[in-house]
Amino acid sequence: MITAERKPIEDLINSVSSYRRILLLGCNECVTVCSAGGRKEVALLSSALQMHFMKEGHPFEIKEITLERQCDPEYVEELVPYIDQADAVLSMACGCGVQEVARRFKEKMVLPAVNTKFMGASERQGVWAERCAGCGDCVLGSTGGVCPIARCSKQLLNGPCGGSGKGKCEVDSDIDCAWQLIWDRLKALGMTEKYEENIPAKDWRTGRGAGPRKIVREDLAS
């Protein structure tokens, strides 16, 4: 999923302080799963903002809506009846959701309430970690199911570097050395000979190298 973290409350107060009527917009997808911008976080942030502006004596109205998916025009359309009653939208969705709302409602200010972080997985309760860099040409079949692009600090395709120690990365002892994980997996799979196949320089065009990407499925496109 896409992970996100809410911005500090001071930043959010600052960003909405020049508006009177705010539409606070959650999303029921990834940001709900990572507890950053679902229905619950919308309610919490709404109370915090209302309390702040009430104390300040600043007139402030907030409307809470959580869409099924903010990155999908079909659901964003549901905002039509509400959008005119808001001076600005504060979106708790990932950057994709923020942009979809901004695209649909061209004359409405849309502010991000979260920082979108990465594509990751849940490691344990309350902990998410980066797993995929979206390079567009998956190498996991050669690397024992561990991605060196997303998980090696130097994105080495032929690691590990000389800074791997006791299974950890030199950059931070909280980071597992991706190449240690790859090696352990290759051993478990009985495929250590795979390690010595040099992975050639990557064609980054499938990633960000060729500019913004698009998937067009002719069979589905209308």
Place this chain on the structure above:
Amino acid sequence: MKTESTLEKILVSGQLAVTSECGPPRGALPEKVKEKAEMLRGCVDAVNVTDNQTAMVRMSSLSACILIKQMGLNPLLQMVTRDRNRLAMQSEILGAYSHGIDNMLCLSGDHPRFGDHPAAAAVHDIDSVQAVDMVRQMRDEGLFQGGQKIDGPPKMFIGAAANPFADPFELRVARLAKKVKAGVDFIQTQCIYNVDKFEKWMEGVRDRGLDEKVYILAGITPMKSAGMAKYMKNKVPGMDVPDEVVKRIAGVAKENQAEEGMKMCLETIERLRNVKGVAGFHIMAIEWEHKVREIVERAGLLPRPVF
């Protein structure tokens, strides 16, 4: 011979090679480069010029290499994949060779978080193994990495690093094999303090016949003091300094520690020169360049061969 490199000639002749390094200054003063390099004249076969080492901005490796070349010394261009994409690397290599610089070392480089620009993006378009492959292709096939023909290919003698002390130990020989497969000509290793472990690694290297395919220069860094030994042990990633090394240098009076460190490094050289597959020494006397001559002399490695 693959190149015109003096370092290659010495290694091919079977004599022990000696290299050392010169870290470029944190400013635009050419005399700083010249002062450091001058100390190495006549006592080493090539002078590694580091590339923004420890991720701190310094004078570029190429420009310092040119200054050193103009002094009549033999520079070795270090290049990290952290700061340049494949276009910038190749143009730099063409430029270097046009100035007669014919040795280089392909590295991934320290992560920006260790340096003075921790906010910088690291490039890593290619990694060090792919960089070796790219330079080999430029030299042997006369082709850019992208496949187009080079008008006057650079004939670089290609080096890379190896750290036998990083984890997992069991794949450190295999990682060397990958660099050999990519076409590396010589290796300069991480500083060796755990000689037993290094010898064990060399055993693995010989078992696979890799010592016949690549020249291995053993990395040597003299300890100046017990403080430095402790720092290297505890603070430098990928460094293996056994307790007895720290104990030994800490066991002598402070004013004698530098000499003790010197003795220890000479003992390491003496032991390693008899290890089959060790083709020479890379002496990294960090901010202690004036000691290189003494080390090389006391190790009996003077005079250096002339080609």
